[in-house]
Amino acid sequence: MVSKTDRIPATERREQILEAATRVFGELGYAGATTDRVAKAAGISQPYVVRMFGTKEQLFIEVLERTCELIVAAFDRAVADEASDKPVGPRIGEAYVSLVETDRGVLLALMQGFILGHDPNIGPVARRGFLRIYDRMREVMTPDEAMRFMAQGMLINTLIASNLTVRIDQDERVDELFACTFGDKLGIVLEGLSRSA
Amino acid sequence: MVSKTDRIPATERREQILEAATRVFGELGYAGATTDRVAKAAGISQPYVVRMFGTKEQLFIEVLERTCELIVAAFDRAVADEASDKPVGPRIGEAYVSLVETDRGVLLALMQGFILGHDPNIGPVARRGFLRIYDRMREVMTPDEAMRFMAQGMLINTLIASNLTVRIDQDERVDELFACTFGDKLGIVLEGLSRSA
């Protein structure tokens, strides 16, 4: 009972599934997510998801590697941006914050990978991804600057993951923390939130 | 088949289970952990764990609240420490790093709670805990300082959770990042690692 338009080349379908899985894993975590939810988010059946990637674990690993590539790519674009007159640090910062707005699932899925460091198969992939991002930072800043950037990024991830955004405009402490964390980029975040609401 | 010495008052047993559950949830996450693993870690049977806390979810919530209390208590001790001549910032930092060494499960369980912010029951508890810790920081430092401290803390949590410690002394980037993150407190961490090995 598949209409003609539902039949899509495997490579394209693969990307659809990865996109859906990024959102689902990002929200529910690796163990909390099910292949069926990924399938529903991608608009296909659960067995097809499993057959395309072999196992749930393999799917998550590919999601994780994809998120790292997306983040590194966003950083590269920010670094290479000749149009901006800002220093490279703030440019990368802005690139990361833009990800919060446009592709929250990427940040959350990355976070979910990091906390699986104990897993024998996923752990190494997560560590490799973390270091890949750290390396990219180190190419354009000092160790101390890179460390602070990673720290800021982890705080942002935590703020988004813990859903503290729901308390914006309702809790002074939250407003203060968000203003302090995002600085002049706060507008980008708030705009993204109002759009997704 | 219970020997006499295995019978323990409920309140005491309760604390044992919370302690074990903190470790198990910290390592495997909420969805990834099972009540049976918690039970085995606590040295009792699985049904007893469930009966003591009602549901797995309730157990996790109590674990989460306990971790926040432990962290806030550690901060309070650091702030009140009259013997030290250091400023309050580094004292709290040292208190947090000491937790990495002595009670890694606490930090990991906290992290696991933060990324469950979307959960209708656990999410509010996680946010409340986060803000409680932030409030404690704000009592002794500026918003910007508090934000940087939280960021640093989240980076530390991520480094521990992702198990990047296994690459210490094997990857120059990791050594650099750890040295930069922990600064003069690096010794505390390394000592804790060698002891747990």
Add this chain to the structure above:
DNA sequence: GATGGTGGTAATCGACTGATTACTTCACGG
């Protein structure tokens, strides 16, 4: 108009897991 490869699903299985039930053992007060 057979044939085979590609895209896809329905049905189902087996393992796992949270929760429930019913039971046992023990300490202690009257």
Add this chain to the structure above:
DNA sequence: CCGTGAAGTAATCAGTCGATTACCACCATC
């Protein structure tokens, strides 16, 4: 010594989930 409640477990159930199997629909091309 009896009974009552607290501490604790074995057995088991019901639901969920990842994976497998067997199958269908479509299109190309010979």
